[in-house]
């Protein structure tokens with residue numbers, strides 16, 4: 002037995018599948034250990050999706066440095082605790098600053114490049130790959146793997162970069178699967194990673210669109226198109242049972258609702274619509290909005306009373322702008338059965354109470370959530386029970402590691418998803434780069 006440093010038996014020490022944020026980070030980190038690394042990407046360019054992030058501004062992390070708080074922003078966040086302790090938001094900001102990207106922190110701790118340019122982030126990553134001598138093969142799709150027992154032997158590619166076409170083979174000591182989830186498939190992430198992992202014996206938690214807008218059944222919602230509201234509390238019910246809560250900004254659209262708070266609950270709503278609380282309950286989810294979450298109904302009624310007294314000669318619908326835009330106020334008054342054209346001075350105590358009630362709790366019915374073409378990330382993926390949370394290694398295939406959206410973790414809006422990609426990419430890359438250099442054959 003001898004330690005192997007050359008690549009005689011293998012084409013590379015490490016092969017990384019997919020050049021999104023997770024794959025780029027994994028490839029660079031592995032190469033820093035001196036491993037020869039190949040990064041295989043089916044597109045002509047790196048990280049197509051990264052350029053779309055944050056509306057082209059790239060909200061690349063969140064400055065939540067308390068890891069116990071940080072993990073609360075994820076579905077299955079506990080799995081990430083150790084990974085974040087190795088490479089969390091602080092390390093990520095330092096990483097990009099060292100690559101020359103000046104950063105800034107905006108509202109809700111969202112971190113962006115100071116230039117507001119995702120392109121700058123991408124160029125920094127290109128520089129990182131070049132500095133660490135990562136070999137990149139573009140326009141080359143992994144279509145299969147050859148494996149025996151607990152080991153991958155080689156990758157089989159559909160490779161248009163070399164003219165070798167179908168069947169080009171690549172061997173490596175270690176493989177890192179970073180092919181993304183199913184969201185925005187036009188950027189390259191079409192769920193291939195799930196098929197591959199399944200073939201290798203992994204369990205796939207059913208992928209669902211996450212961070213997606215919600216279609217609403219009530220037709221009147223269309224009339225509110227373009228209205229956005231801040232600080233709204235959203236509660237989701239199924240069969241009268243409270244299921245989820247979220248607070249933040251919402252946006253009415255021509256089909257329903259969107260905005261950060263809505264995106265954050267969308268996967269949960271999708272799950273309720275598809276699976277329900279129990280058999281027979283699928284297909285129903287009520288979404289309740291509270292426009293004044295800081296006040297209880299009585300206090301809110303008092304606020305309304307103050308305004309009624311201030312403007313007794315104005316129409317009721319015209320004096321509620323402190324709480325909702327006029328269009329929304331009119332609709333809510335109609336739903337509550339209160340005459341919106343009544344003079345404020347004539348509004349009764351009962352009508353005031355009904356108004357407070359509807360503003361604190363108006364309900365719409367979720368019809369469906371937008372699919373993978375619009376979803377910003379994927380819920381579900383490779384089961385975490387089969388991944389070692391210290392190294393990102395598969396517990397089924399010894400020389401396979403995972404990073405990024407392909408695993409069963411998803412985050413809220415605010416830079417959390419990219420942070421998960423940098424962190425899992427770093428840990429997978431370091432574990433596998435380190436091991437491949439001391440690997441005994």
Ligand SMILES: Cc1cc2nc3c(=O)[nH]c(=O)nc-3n(C[C@H](O)[C@H](O)[C@H](O)COP(=O)(O)OP(=O)(O)OC[C@H]3O[C@@H](n4cnc5c(N)ncnc54)[C@H](O)[C@@H]3O)c2cc1C
Nearest residue numbers: 019021022023043054055143181189190405406416418419
């Ligand atoms: C519009 C939009 C905006 C977003 N904004 C933000 C944001 O501001 N902040 C944030 O934190 N997150 C954001 N996200 C989420 C974030 O972009 C993803 O979490 C992240 O890109 C996932 O990275 P990944 O490397 O796991 O996968 P991907 O970025 O999907 O990359 C996977 C790569 O693998 C390649 N690939 C797939 N299959 C194969 C194959 N068989 N062979 C070779 N290559 C293959 C693909 O072409 C792709 O390049 C946004 C997402 C979208 C869609």
